[in-house]
Amino acid sequence: MTILDNVESIRETIQQAKRTSRYIENPQILVVTKQQVFEDISQLYTLGFRSFAENRVDAILKRQEEFPQEDIEWHLIGTLQTRKVKDIIDKIDYFHALDRQSLIDEIDKRATKCVKCFLQVNAFHEASKHGFYLDEIENILDYLHDKKHILVVGLMVMAPFDADCAVIKRVFQQVKELQLSIKNRCIPYAPCSFLSMGMSNDYKEAVEMGATHLRIGSAFFKN
Secondary structure, eight states: OOOOHHHHHHHHHHHHHTTTSSSSOOOOEEETTTOOOOHHHEEEEEETTTTEEEEEEEEEEEHHHHOOOOOOOEEEEOOGGGHHHHHTTTTTEEEEOOHEEEEEEEEHHHHHOOOOEEEEOOOTTTTTTSOOOOOEEEEEEEGGGGOEEEEEEEEEEEOOOOOOHHHHHHHHHHHHHHHHHHHTTTTTTTTOOOEOOTTTHHHHHHHTTTTTTOOOEEHHHHO
């Protein structure tokens, strides 16, 4: 399998999933470049991909040096240590893992522009995962009311790698319904138009349940 073959397979899977979905979404694909070589990422750029994502601060800064093109949209999708906020927060377009109040405070303190953020939802109640439980989101929205440098553009959720497909879809749907309910409230600082949901192993289910952003890495690069 070549990268082009993988791209065509991913796009076909997404189209099939859209046909069975009750939601009208055209999800944006984020290319997760974690541990991939420059040549392979360059090929995806040549194929038209312009949204790239990394899990770590040092990794995304390195990628930005490798790819200085101004038309690339940069997404930080992994846990952000509070002490590293100042190094990265004004250098990315989107942050997908706003997962605790102390991080909210630090971003609001350090950012010099409005940062487009996704609230990370720990919808599966995993002890190993960060994020807010579903029933905590309302309080977090209240907490964000007076933060000048944070715009909550959506929610982000990760499923357990080995979870049952039916369980994944049920929980994904719960998060989708929460995202839509927040969106419909038209909160100025939390438009919540987006849902970052689905990775290489579960992006089909994510599309079916209304994801707007897919974080796909290994599926692009498999042999």
